[in-house]
Amino acid sequence: MSASPLALVGSAPVLAGLDPPYWAATLIKVGVVALLVPTTALILGIVFLFKVMSWMQSRLGPQEAGPRGLLQLLADGAKFIQKQDIIPDAADRFVFKVAPMVVLISTFLLYVIIPAGPSVVVESLDTGVFFALAMSSISVIGILMAGWGSANKFALMSGIRAAGQLIAYELPMVLAVVGVVIQAGTMNLNGIIAAQADFKLFGVVPFPLFLLTQLPMFLVFLAAAQAELTQPPFDMPVAESELVGGYQVEYSGFRFLFFFMGEFATAFAFAALASVLFLGGWSLPFVASDSDFYTSTAFWLIGPVVLFTKIMLVSFLIFWFRFTYPRFREDQLQKVCWKYLIPICLVWVSFTAIAKVVW
Amino acid sequence: MPKIPAFPGKGMFVGLGVTFKEMVNTLKPDSKGGGPVTVQYPHEKEEPAPRSRGVITLFEENCTSCMLCSRECPDWCIYIEAHKYLAPPRREGGKPRSKNALDRFSIDFSLCMYCGICVEVCPFDALFWSPEYEYSEFDIKNLLHEKERLGEWFDTVPDFEPYEAGSEQKVKKVPG
Amino acid sequence: MAAPVSERDQLAYIANQAADARVNLEFESEGMTLNMGPQHPATHGTLRILAKLDGEQVISCEPMPGYMHRGYEKLCEVRTYPQVTTLVNRIDWLGSFANEVPWILAAEKLMGIEAPPRAQHIRTILFELSRIGNIALFLGDLGIQLGGITVGFYAFRDREHVLNQVEAVTGGRFHPNFDRIGGLKDDLPKGWIAETKAAMVKVQKFCDQVEDLLIGNEIFQSRTRGIGVIPQHVAQSYGLSGANARGSGIDWDLRRDSCPPGLVYDKCDWTVWTHPDGDSFSRSWIRLQETREAAKIVDQLLDTIPSGPIMAKVPRIIKVPEGEAYVATENPLGEMGYYLVSKGDLYPFRVKIRSASFNNISIVPWLCKGVYVPDVISILASLYFILGDIDR
Numbered sequence: 001m002s003a004s005p006l007a008l009v010g011s012a013p014v015l016a017g018l019d020p021p022y023w024a025a026t027l028i029k030v031g032v033v034a035l036l037v038p039t040t041a042l043i044l045g046i047v048f049l050f051k052v053m054s055w056m057q058s059r060l061g062p063q064e065a066g067p068r069g070l071l072q073l074l075a076d077g078a079k080f081i082q083k084q085d086i087i088p089d090a091a092d093r094f095v096f097k098v099a100p101m102v103v104l105i106s107t108f109l110l111y112v113i114i115p116a117g118p119s120v121v122v123e124s125l126d127t128g129v130f131f132a133l134a135m136s137s138i139s140v141i142g143i144l145m146a147g148w149g150s151a152n153k154f155a156l157m158s159g160i161r162a163a164g165q166l167i168a169y170e171l172p173m174v175l176a177v178v179g180v181v182i183q184a185g186t187m188n189l190n191g192i193i194a195a196q197a198d199f200k201l202f203g204v205v206p207f208p209l210f211l212l213t214q215l216p217m218f219l220v221f222l223a224a225a226q227a228e229l230t231q232p233p234f235d236m237p238v239a240e241s242e243l244v245g246g247y248q249v250e251y252s253g254f255r256f257l258f259f260f261m262g263e264f265a266t267a268f269a270f271a272a273l274a275s276v277l278f279l280g281g282w283s284l285p286f287v288a289s290d291s292d293f294y295t296s297t298a299f300w301l302i303g304p305v306v307l308f309t310k311i312m313l314v315s316f317l318i319f320w321f322r323f324t325y326p327r328f329r330e331d332q333l334q335k336v337c338w339k340y341l342i343p344i345c346l347v348w349v350s351f352t353a354i355a356k357v358v359w
Numbered sequence: 360m361p362k363i364p365a366f367p368g369k370g371m372f373v374g375l376g377v378t379f380k381e382m383v384n385t386l387k388p389d390s391k392g393g394g395p396v397t398v399q400y401p402h403e404k405e406e407p408a409p410r411s412r413g414v415i416t417l418f419e420e421n422c423t424s425c426m427l428c429s430r431e432c433p434d435w436c437i438y439i440e441a442h443k444y445l446a447p448p449r450r451e452g453g454k455p456r457s458k459n460a461l462d463r464f465s466i467d468f469s470l471c472m473y474c475g476i477c478v479e480v481c482p483f484d485a486l487f488w489s490p491e492y493e494y495s496e497f498d499i500k501n502l503l504h505e506k507e508r509l510g511e512w513f514d515t516v517p518d519f520e521p522y523e524a525g526s527e528q529k530v531k532k533v534p535g
Numbered sequence: 536m537a538a539p540v541s542e543r544d545q546l547a548y549i550a551n552q553a554a555d556a557r558v559n560l561e562f563e564s565e566g567m568t569l570n571m572g573p574q575h576p577a578t579h580g581t582l583r584i585l586a587k588l589d590g591e592q593v594i595s596c597e598p599m600p601g602y603m604h605r606g607y608e609k610l611c612e613v614r615t616y617p618q619v620t621t622l623v624n625r626i627d628w629l630g631s632f633a634n635e636v637p638w639i640l641a642a643e644k645l646m647g648i649e650a651p652p653r654a655q656h657i658r659t660i661l662f663e664l665s666r667i668g669n670i671a672l673f674l675g676d677l678g679i680q681l682g683g684i685t686v687g688f689y690a691f692r693d694r695e696h697v698l699n700q701v702e703a704v705t706g707g708r709f710h711p712n713f714d715r716i717g718g719l720k721d722d723l724p725k726g727w728i729a730e731t732k733a734a735m736v737k738v739q740k741f742c743d744q745v746e747d748l749l750i751g752n753e754i755f756q757s758r759t760r761g762i763g764v765i766p767q768h769v770a771q772s773y774g775l776s777g778a779n780a781r782g783s784g785i786d787w788d789l790r791r792d793s794c795p796p797g798l799v800y801d802k803c804d805w806t807v808w809t810h811p812d813g814d815s816f817s818r819s820w821i822r823l824q825e826t827r828e829a830a831k832i833v834d835q836l837l838d839t840i841p842s843g844p845i846m847a848k849v850p851r852i853i854k855v856p857e858g859e860a861y862v863a864t865e866n867p868l869g870e871m872g873y874y875l876v877s878k879g880d881l882y883p884f885r886v887k888i889r890s891a892s893f894n895n896i897s898i899v900p901w902l903c904k905g906v907y908v909p910d911v912i913s914i915l916a917s918l919y920f921i922l923g924d925i926d927r
Binding site for chain 3: 360361362367368369370371373374376377378381396407408409410411412431433472473474475476479480488520521522523524525526527528
């Protein structure tokens with residue numbers, strides 16, 4: 001690699017010539033993340049849950065709220081917020097109330113490290129990928145709390161299923177990412193993007209995406225992401241026709257909104273991770289990482305747009321699988337994870353390690 | 360016997376193809392044979408079939424208050440009140456004829472199960488089906504349609520259709 | 536000789552034993568009782584299933600129908616024959632013309648009236664159309680129960696074509712009320728035959744889509760193959776009928792083997808589908824094939840409708856002479872039969888409705904021992920019952 005990937009790490013306000021004090025910068029960062037999470041949940045919900053799902057089912061989807069029905073989720077959100085806060089009598093009040101917030105907190109933390117440009121990132125951590133995977137595991141606790149604290153047998157069963165599933169699928173996700181980290185040589189997300197922009201297969205042929213050398217890992221990551229989001233075909237915890245909503249069954253009003261937002265915002269975050277790790281993030285193909293284009297002011301707009309396009313592509317894949325397939329049974333789910341996904345990961349990781357040393 | 364896929368996993372790909380093709384089909388404009396199946400009521404409305412059982416209408420001239428429809432209704436939702444009166448004789452020096460005059464004829468559409476027995480059983484062709492269906496009310500008592508309202512639907516009764524080849528039925532005529 | 540046990544020691548010993556007993560009691564917990572209550576997306580209507588679970592496995596499972604009992608058999612005792620025809624539509628509300636047929640055939644048998652050939656022909660066509668409407672919804676519902684919701688939407692979309700045709704001829708989509716003793720109420724409107732042929736083409740396309748999207752899907756197959764296996768002798772002893780029996784290898788179809796006079800299945804060329812496995816997959820696959828077969832039958836019958844009157848000579852006021860008759864037909868859900876007892880007056884004396892779904896769910900307690908909870912859903916979906924049919 002020509003330039004050190006860490007050279008791209010800067011701080012946006014510093015590059016712009018401003019130098020805000022630490023507390024102001026932190027407040028701005030918190031505000032950005034707080035705004036981003038509902039916005040991305042909204043975008044994904046409207047585009048995929050309402051529109052693309054409807055088109056795949058030969059119908060139109062919501063049409064009345066806003067132009068062509070695009071404000072439907074806002075209307076739904078407003079409806080949820082103004083509903084009565086119902087807590088079951090036998091429920092453990094503290095656990096019941098805190099569970100959606102735990103799920104949402106893990107989502108917020110995921111957005112901290114997603115880079116939308118060389119310096120357009122809330123916090124560029126050296127342990128970027130490790131941090132992301134660790135934070136996404138926090139939601140498991142939230143789901144377990146919701147399942148237990150709801151005092152509902154369906155919720156309890158769903159919480160137990162979720163525990164098994166989500167913990168099991170952490171492994172393929174981590175292993176899928178290990179191959180990328182070996183190839184890039186760093187866990188910093190901006191560094192991984194720079195490594196992709198500079199990557200040359202066998203030291204000769206420029207190959208701008210890790211997707212091409214890590215295709216099985218990309219597919220495994222997608223499957224693991226789908227399982228982490230409890231989306232069909234891995235949605236045993238929220239099996240609508242059996243458990244009637246699973247761990248979300250007793251939640252209504254704004255608490256349900258938190259779960260809903262958490263699910264879609266996390267889907268966006270996972271898609272963002274996948275596009276950063278495998279599709280090159282904000283980098284354009286065949287433009288080297290130390291090119292001036294990346295540090296120009298025009299790129300502050302182009303970078304997020306490029307990333308957004310890639311995120312939409314990956315999300316389309318995730319939601320396409322969601323709308324087409326029936327769901328696995330719990331033990332079949334675990335079988336897929338332990339007997340198929342993890343061995344593939346291990347084999348490919350060793351292959352990547354060998355290839356990295358040789359070439 | 361069920362088809363065996365050529366290689367394991369083929370069914371998953373084919374399934375993805377089906378949904379993708381359907382999505383493309385829905386986005387195609389109507390002229391190319393695509394488009395969604397949604398009919399956006401109330402901006403667009405589908406045409407119900409002419410025989411569609413929407414609402415019952417009364418042609419008062421033909422009604423003789425024989426009460427057959429009221430008796431045969433499985434829900435007893437038709438309320439008829441009539442009185443006898445003496446009409447002038449047909450010829451000079453004859454006896455005055457006793458005829459029925461219809462005072463009240465109402466159908467309670469909140470009870471009606473739209474079976475059509477009343478229309479079928481009327482010997483004088485006073486009841487007809489109309490495909491109109493937009494008469495929802497906010498108050499349930501407004502679903503009791505009296506004589507006047509039942510007569511108002513009469514303009515919406517379509518003509519009886521001709522039959523398929525091979526049928527020996529005669530096409531009935533809508534009076535008036 | 537050992538020292539005498541002091542009182543303190545005795546108390547300590549008893550306390551120890553009690554503590555052990557407590558721990559044993561806590562560890563030997565009974566299974567959890569899960570009530571998949573009357574309101575549940577998986578039961579097609581208001582069926583309550585009381586399941587005792589051990590973890591995710593079902594120890595015992597008891598279906599409790601009756602939440603939708605409307606008292607049909609008693610209602611029929613105080614209604615005239617045409618009025619009963621309108622009521623009977625509502626037993627199996629998805630294939631509603633199919634409910635009228637055995638009732639009318641039973642009354643015709645007692646009266647000794649035979650419908651003219653044209654009426655018999657059209658009656659069979661409408662019967663098969665109701666079968667398509669019913670089973671197309673089953674295929675969609677199978678997808679929804681197992682998580683592939685897209686198939687459900689396709690089913691509703693393509694069922695519309697069949698319902699539009701039924702509406703064009705009878706006036707009602709869900710409750711046609713078209714069969715009469717001695718024939719049918721009215722004849723076919725002009726253009727109906729061509730439109731129905733076009734609708735059958737769309738139904739065949741839908742069946743192909745379902746096969747690609749659902750039946751051929753590996754996940755669906757792993758959820759249904761080997762699940763809910765009903766051996767042949769068990770199916771016979773529990774009185775299963777329809778596709779549930781044929782799914783266990785019993786080659787019995789009332790249309791071919793014991794067709795009552797009044798339906799013209801012998802005039803067209805069709806096959807009966809069976810499958811030896813007896814699992815959920817075989818039942819689902821057989822119903823898919825039945826839909827295709829029904830579309831084929833309708834196609835053939837549409838070409839050969841004889842001309843003639845649509846109604847035989849029947850008195851105005853229908854009084855069925857004294858006697859008893861039982862007529863059963865191959866309804867979409869299974870074997871449906873009406874046992875009609877008449878004492879010669881306007882109202883039937885007693886009508887016993889043998890509905891298919893009631894016998895079909897009698898096997899659920901036997902079948903669901905030891906299966907996982909998701910499999911209970913897949914079994915219920917593949918057995919296919921309609922609550923109106925169970926409870927009447």
